[in-house]
Amino acid sequence: MRIPDYAKTLRMTQTLSGEVAANIRAELARQKVSQTQVAERLGLSQAAVSRRLSGALPFELDEIAAVADLLNVRARDLILAGAA
Numbered sequence: 001m002r003i004p005d006y007a008k009t010l011r012m013t014q015t016l017s018g019e020v021a022a023n024i025r026a027e028l029a030r031q032k033v034s035q036t037q038v039a040e041r042l043g044l045s046q047a048a049v050s051r052r053l054s055g056a057l058p059f060e061l062d063e064i065a066a067v068a069d070l071l072n073v074r075a076r077d078l079i080l081a082g083a084a
Helices: 006-031 035-042 046-054 061-071 075-080
Strands: none
Touching: 006 046, 006 061, 006 075, 035 046, 035 061, 061 075
């Protein structure tokens, strides 16, 4: 019986979360949108947004959708930016 490699799955999840955070950071910088503006849109503290943008905490899907709306881009583009 094969036991799933949970450590590998966790690493993959963390990598994807980090890529999403990097994509959002890049788009925020391109559009000159502040963490404070994101925090206000999400109803979070600036510190909570900072933790998400640093990759310490993953963004929830509804948060990605709200950030995409703020930036006038597709959520898909924030998740898959740079993917080939």
